[in-house]
Amino acid sequence: MNRVLPFLFVGAVLVAWEAAARSGLWSPLLFPSLGRIGGELASFLSKPESLGEAWVSLARALGGFALAAAVGVLLGIVMGRSRFVAALLDPLFSGTYAVPKLALFPIFIFVFGIGSLSKVALVFLECLYPIVIMTYAGARDVHEKLLWSARNMGASRAAILRRVVIPATAPFIFAGFRVAVPVAMIVVVITEMVSSADGLGYQVIYALSSLKTDRMLAIVVVIAVLGYALDKAVVLLRDRLIYWEKLDTYYV
Amino acid sequence: MTRIFLAGLGLILVGNALAAGPLIRFGRGFAAEEQVWLMSARPDLTPNQGKRYELKQILFQANPERFQAFLAGELDAGTAPGLAVIFARAQGMDMKIVASICLEAKGEQYFTTTYMVKDDGPVKTIQDLKGGTIGVVGIKTATDLWARAGLINAGLAPDKDTKVVPMAFPVIGDAVRTGKVSAGTFVEPFYSAEMAKGGLRKLFTAVDAVGYDHELLDIFFGEKFLKANPDAVRAFLADYVAVTRYYLANTEQAKRDLHKAGFVRTPIDIYLKNADWKRDPSARVDVESLKRLSAFMLDKLQWLEKPVNVDSMVDLSYLPR
Numbered sequence: 001m002n003r004v005l006p007f008l009f010v011g012a013v014l015v016a017w018e019a020a021a022r023s024g025l026w027s028p029l030l031f032p033s034l035g036r037i038g039g040e041l042a043s044f045l046s047k048p049e050s051l052g053e054a055w056v057s058l059a060r061a062l063g064g065f066a067l068a069a070a071v072g073v074l075l076g077i078v079m080g081r082s083r084f085v086a087a088l089l090d091p092l093f094s095g096t097y098a099v100p101k102l103a104l105f106p107i108f109i110f111v112f113g114i115g116s117l118s119k120v121a122l123v124f125l126e127c128l129y130p131i132v133i134m135t136y137a138g139a140r141d142v143h144e145k146l147l148w149s150a151r152n153m154g155a156s157r158a159a160i161l162r163r164v165v166i167p168a169t170a171p172f173i174f175a176g177f178r179v180a181v182p183v184a185m186i187v188v189v190i191t192e193m194v195s196s197a198d199g200l201g202y203q204v205i206y207a208l209s210s211l212k213t214d215r216m217l218a219i220v221v222v223i224a225v226l227g228y229a230l231d232k233a234v235v236l237l238r239d240r241l242i243y244w245e246k247l248d249t250y251y252v
Numbered sequence: 253m254t255r256i257f258l259a260g261l262g263l264i265l266v267g268n269a270l271a272a273g274p275l276i277r278f279g280r281g282f283a284a285e286e287q288v289w290l291m292s293a294r295p296d297l298t299p300n301q302g303k304r305y306e307l308k309q310i311l312f313q314a315n316p317e318r319f320q321a322f323l324a325g326e327l328d329a330g331t332a333p334g335l336a337v338i339f340a341r342a343q344g345m346d347m348k349i350v351a352s353i354c355l356e357a358k359g360e361q362y363f364t365t366t367y368m369v370k371d372d373g374p375v376k377t378i379q380d381l382k383g384g385t386i387g388v389v390g391i392k393t394a395t396d397l398w399a400r401a402g403l404i405n406a407g408l409a410p411d412k413d414t415k416v417v418p419m420a421f422p423v424i425g426d427a428v429r430t431g432k433v434s435a436g437t438f439v440e441p442f443y444s445a446e447m448a449k450g451g452l453r454k455l456f457t458a459v460d461a462v463g464y465d466h467e468l469l470d471i472f473f474g475e476k477f478l479k480a481n482p483d484a485v486r487a488f489l490a491d492y493v494a495v496t497r498y499y500l501a502n503t504e505q506a507k508r509d510l511h512k513a514g515f516v517r518t519p520i521d522i523y524l525k526n527a528d529w530k531r532d533p534s535a536r537v538d539v540e541s542l543k544r545l546s547a548f549m550l551d552k553l554q555w556l557e558k559p560v561n562v563d564s565m566v567d568l569s570y571l572p573r
Contacts (some may be wrong), residue, residue, distance in 0.1 A: 024326075027323045027324075029323055029343055029344070029345065030320065030323045030324060074482075106420070106423055108431065109419070109423070109427070109432065110423075110426065110427075110430065112419050113432055114385060114427075114432055114433065116418070170357050194418070195418055195419050196416055196417065196418075197385075197411065197415040197416060197417050202391070205390075205391050205418070206392065208316045208337075209316055209390065209391045209392035209393070210339060210343075210392060210555070211316065211319060211339055211340060211342075211345070212341040212343070249320075
């Protein structure tokens with residue numbers, strides 16, 4: 001039953017959408033039917049150049065995310081294990097977490113140009129925060145008894161880091177990744193909507209400018225599926241790497 | 253006693269509302285629509301306003317949002333580039349162009365949207381834009397159309413030979429100077445401000461690109477509103493034409509009034525010096541230019557899936573004779 005439930009809910013939403021679209025209360029230009037969206041989706045997926053646009057966005061999102069993961073995990077662990085570094089960086093991260101980094105995009109364009117680099121850089125910055133903050137929390141939370149035991153058994157600092165701290169922090173790191181992955185997709189699409197000549201965000205704005213809401217929603221479906229697939233990939237990787245932790249959540 | 257007072261007050265309010273005529277919820281933009289703004293900044297110039305119609309102007313940053321509000325029933329009319337209305341009609345939206353606001357026209361006395369490059373940069377002709385990037389204000393906007401028309405005329409393929417990238421007007425000047433884009437789109441007041449800074453050179457204009465004078469901005473009304481309130485629309489357009497004539501005869505004073513009323517944020521000395529687009533004193537629409545633009549959008553740009561009947565899209569019968 002638990003496996004069927006999400007599909008039931010999605011089905012109910014789709015039925016409600018179709019009923020609203022057919023009610024005649026709204027213009028089909030604002031509220032297209034599922035048939036029209038499906039037709040545009042099929043047309044989008046059948047064109048190789050459309051898949052190329054999806055790949056461009058995906059590469060930008062993954063590029064920024066990978067950089068943020070590498071830097072964020074390193075920073076988070078160092079902050080978690082060093083009071084000095086935490087005192088230095090914690091105010092910076094907590095003080096600027098709420099800043100909408102997208103507002104900085106025009107500056108990024110001037111520094112990194114209009115192409116992919118400015119978008120990857122902004123994805124990196126937006127993804128960095130959740131990864132650092134979650135990793136920091138995890139690294140600080142490593143149980144003292146585990147550290148004492150490792151020291152008593154003669155483990156070096158490097159061995160403690162590799163065999164105790166990182167494994168104990170791993171669930172937090174993946175929690176940060178799960179927050180950051182959809183952020184990466186959102187930031188890429190928005191930046192491509194603002195200033196780009198390719199990618200899914202550009203396709204969204206192109207469809208909107210043509211008043212083709214059905215096409216725009218078809219691209220939104222593609223973005224949603226990509227986001228879902230990326231999240232599932234992170235969960236799969238987490239379950240394989242952190243096999244000792246039971247991490248079922250209400251939505252996994 | 254209180255009931256009698258409230259009933260009397262209600263009657264007065266209803267009476268006033270009926271006497272004032274229907275409310276026109278009007279979606280406006282932020283550039284080149286001086287006559288429209290003046291109708292709200294100087295209501296004393298519009299004798300019918302408040303009597304035969306009420307006017308509420310609502311600011312929109314872009315055309316898609318304005319049309320979405322129209323589709324959602326939140327607007328009765330508005331300003332829009334002619335080509336945006338062609339897109340809207342292609343999708344079956346029930347709107348008609350009823351008057352012209354301004355045109356892209358050749359002539360020393362008129363401003364026309366200009367594409368500029370770095371003065372000491374490598375781009376000397378449009379052909380030199382091969383492998384480069386042009387900054388426009390939005391995809392499938394008039395600025396996008398002119399950029400693509402300029403490239404096509406020079407034998408270049410837009411997107412393939414030269415990228416066309418959207419960016420906000422205020423940043424285009426620095427983007428060209430720093431080489432982030434090879435060429436950029438400049439309209440007033442940004443054109444005058446950037447020219448004053450120096451370092452930029454004109455490459456081509458909107459009129460050069462398409463080869464003829466053409467409609468830039470128009471006024472549209474929903475067909476339902478036109479049918480339900482023809483007298484209010486006539487009264488509105490009579491006031492609009494009167495204000496246009498006032499604006500053309502008293503441009504400096506009109507600009508000062510608009511600046512004072514907050515419709516324009518450009519420093520007043522720069523705003524007063526700006527060259528202006530061509531504005532027809534009788535607000536009549538150049539239908540032939542819209543037909544040619546529509547054919548260009550269909551044949552050369554593949555922006556339309558099928559032809560649009562421009563004649564049925566324009567109705568000038570509401571303008572004063």
